[in-house]
Amino acid sequence: MPGNENQYILTISCPDAVGIVAAVAGLLAAENLFITESSHFGDPDTKRFFMRTAFHPVETGAFGQARFAEQFGSVATRFGMEWRLHHVGVRPSFLLMVSKADHCLNDLLYRYRTDALPIHIPAIVSNHLDLAPLAQQHRIPFFHIPVTKETKADSERRMLELVEETRAEFVVLARYMQVLSDETCRALAGRAINIHHSFLPSFKGAKPYHQAHERGVKLIGATAHFVTSDLDEGPIIEQRVERVSHTTTVDQMIAAGRDVEALVLARAVAALAGRRVFLNGKRTVVFAD
Ligand SMILES: Nc1nc2c(c(=O)[nH]1)N[C@@H](CN(C=O)c1ccc(C(=O)N[C@@H](CCC(=O)O)C(=O)O)cc1)CN2
Numbered sequence: 001m002p003g004n005e006n007q008y009i010l011t012i013s014c015p016d017a018v019g020i021v022a023a024v025a026g027l028l029a030a031e032n033l034f035i036t037e038s039s040h041f042g043d044p045d046t047k048r049f050f051m052r053t054a055f056h057p058v059e060t061g062a063f064g065q066a067r068f069a070e071q072f073g074s075v076a077t078r079f080g081m082e083w084r085l086h087h088v089g090v091r092p093s094f095l096l097m098v099s100k101a102d103h104c105l106n107d108l109l110y111r112y113r114t115d116a117l118p119i120h121i122p123a124i125v126s127n128h129l130d131l132a133p134l135a136q137q138h139r140i141p142f143f144h145i146p147v148t149k150e151t152k153a154d155s156e157r158r159m160l161e162l163v164e165e166t167r168a169e170f171v172v173l174a175r176y177m178q179v180l181s182d183e184t185c186r187a188l189a190g191r192a193i194n195i196h197h198s199f200l201p202s203f204k205g206a207k208p209y210h211q212a213h214e215r216g217v218k219l220i221g222a223t224a225h226f227v228t229s230d231l232d233e234g235p236i237i238e239q240r241v242e243r244v245s246h247t248t249t250v251d252q253m254i255a256a257g258r259d260v261e262a263l264v265l266a267r268a269v270a271a272l273a274g275r276r277v278f279l280n281g282k283r284t285v286v287f288a289d
Pocket residue numbers: 173176177178179180181185194195196197205206226227228229230231232233234
């Protein structure tokens with residue numbers, strides 16, 4: 001089994017139909033490509049089909065992405081596919097956005113530093129200076145973009161410029177506590193995710209633990225979701241819960257929630273980096289790792 005240098009991941013989504021898997025596998029076989037892992041799902045509601053196939057060329061060095069695109073093109077056209085080919089050796093790039101809370105950023109940076117999360121982090125952006133030292137410790141460029149009602153549009157324009165300049169593929173709101181405008185959400189559609197500190201759809205908004213405590217819940221949680229104009233309504237990628245009781249104070253909920261938020265966000269970033277996440281209307285398809 002070759003290392004990452006010869007591993008590829010093919011991701012496909014298209015209207016569901018008979019013969020898709022056979023056509024894809026047949027093309028890969030014809031190109032002498034060895035499938036190491038493959039997952040697929042057809043949604044009976046959206047009538048949409050999703051497939052993720054990992055493969056490597058049998059003969060090292062015999063594979064060309066241009067030739068693959070040429071050969072695969074006929075299959076893609078026949079089924080109306082949206083498809084992408086990802087080289088496993090190329091680390092996807094995630095621009096991180098934070099405010100003052102450091103637990104999600106700290107966790108992502110630890111996994112990045114220890115190579116548990118094979119990604120590239122070109123920049124950390126914040127509307128406060130509190131987390132600049134953490135970025136400097138990891139030698140990651142830090143950009144302070146304050147946000148007020150008056151500067152919001154310019155601040156978001158600068159953030160989008162940084163996404164372009166750093167060529168970040170994804171944007172992660174790692175407890176970034178400003179609501180992004182519709183325009184910015186459109187610019188980042190399908191490539192920006194947020195960690196919300198509740199088990200959505202319960203307790204949307206800025207203070208979910210206070211809402212949870214007031215409601216007297218017995219489970220708290222966290223949700224990683226795509227960012228859309230509708231606050232905390234985006235398609236869900238990952239969720240997790242933690243048991244609490246009548247004795248649990250709001251501060252204890254916030255403390256317990258930190259670990260849940262950090263884990264949920266790290267799992268969502270890992271799933272995106274592994275090319276296992278697909279948008280499926282208001283929902284997602286997330287293939288297991
Ligand atoms: N367009 C979107 N932007 C953001 C989303 C989203 O789903 N869509 N998620 C939030 C994160 N978040 C909850 O997870 C959240 C953050 C902030 C607020 C809020 O009301 N903020 C106030 C300002 C608060 C402050 O200055 O500290 C506001 O923006 O007026 C609600 C929910 C990130 N952005």
